[in-house]
Amino acid sequence: MLRSIARSSALALIAVAMLSACGGSGSSAASPTRTTPSGVAAKTWVGAVCQDTLDWVTYTQQQSQSFTSIVENASSLDEAKTGVVSFFDSLITRTESYLSQLKAAGTPAVTGGPGIARSIVAGIQQIDDAYKQAKAKASALPTTDATAFSNELTAIGTDLNDASAGVDKTLGALASSELEAASTDVAACQQLQTASSPTP
Numbered sequence: 001m002l003r004s005i006a007r008s009s010a011l012a013l014i015a016v017a018m019l020s021a022c023g024g025s026g027s028s029a030a031s032p033t034r035t036t037p038s039g040v041a042a043k044t045w046v047g048a049v050c051q052d053t054l055d056w057v058t059y060t061q062q063q064s065q066s067f068t069s070i071v072e073n074a075s076s077l078d079e080a081k082t083g084v085v086s087f088f089d090s091l092i093t094r095t096e097s098y099l100s101q102l103k104a105a106g107t108p109a110v111t112g113g114p115g116i117a118r119s120i121v122a123g124i125q126q127i128d129d130a131y132k133q134a135k136a137k138a139s140a141l142p143t144t145d146a147t148a149f150s151n152e153l154t155a156i157g158t159d160l161n162d163a164s165a166g167v168d169k170t171l172g173a174l175a176s177s178e179l180e181a182a183s184t185d186v187a188a189c190q191q192l193q194t195a196s197s198p199t200p
Contacts, residue, residue, distance in 0.1 A: 039109035042182035048105045049120070050188035056098040057192065063090055071153075077143035084153070088135035095128045110178035123170040130163035 039045070070087055074080035102124060107117045134156050142148045183189040 037109045037111060037113050039107035039113050040105065042108050042110050042178050043186065045105060045108035046179055046183040046189055047186050049102065050183065050186055050192050052098060052101040052105070054188050054192045056094060059094050060091060063087065063094075077141075077146060077149050080149070081138065081141045081143055084138040084141065085135060088131050088138055092128060092131045092135060095124065095131060099124055099128060108176075108179060110176050110182075112176060116174055116176060116179070119170055119174055123167050126163065126167050126170060130160055134160055 040048075067087055070083035071080045074083055099121065102117075102121050105117070107113045110116070137152070137156050137159070141152050
């Protein structure tokens with residue numbers, strides 16, 4: 001149960017979906033027109049977005065790894081509840097900082113660049129909203145019944161896992177051969193791919 005909570009932010013899903021826009025395995029049809037898109041140079045954009053995403057993924061993974069101890073080492077259900085609320089609060093703060101970085105990165109100068117940038121921001125906004133809903137539910141966790149506490153905590157994890165389907169719908173179809181080509185020798189993009197790979 002606790003592991004599902006720790007993994008429920010769907011980090012692998014988000015990072016892999018992000019890679020499909022910044023050099024993942026997706027493919028895209030060639031544009032029938034050859035107009036030059038305006039915006040930030042593709043390599044500059046993927047460098048910034050991959051690094052910001054890597055930093056965010058790393059932070060969230062580190063926080064998630066400590067989640068079990070937050071609950072299991074608590075001396076009371078009240079202390080555990082406080083720890084869970086603080087856990088989600090920290091994820092919200094970091095995710096909103098990440099959203100600001102994504103917006104500051106601008107729009108990549110590639111075919112469909114504005115739509116790609118908007119979709120990435122929208123997908124991460126969904127994660128932020130899911131964290132906020134989880135925090136609200138964590139604030140209402142019962143502290144007089146251990147079984148009820150555990151059941152409600154499990155429900156929060158289930159809700160977060162369900163929310164990942166919406167993120168998949170928003171980000172999963174993103175693809176750009178231009179961004180893929182630009183990211184091939186960007187270290188942060190390669191590190192992000194490694195960080196988001198599922199562990200056996």
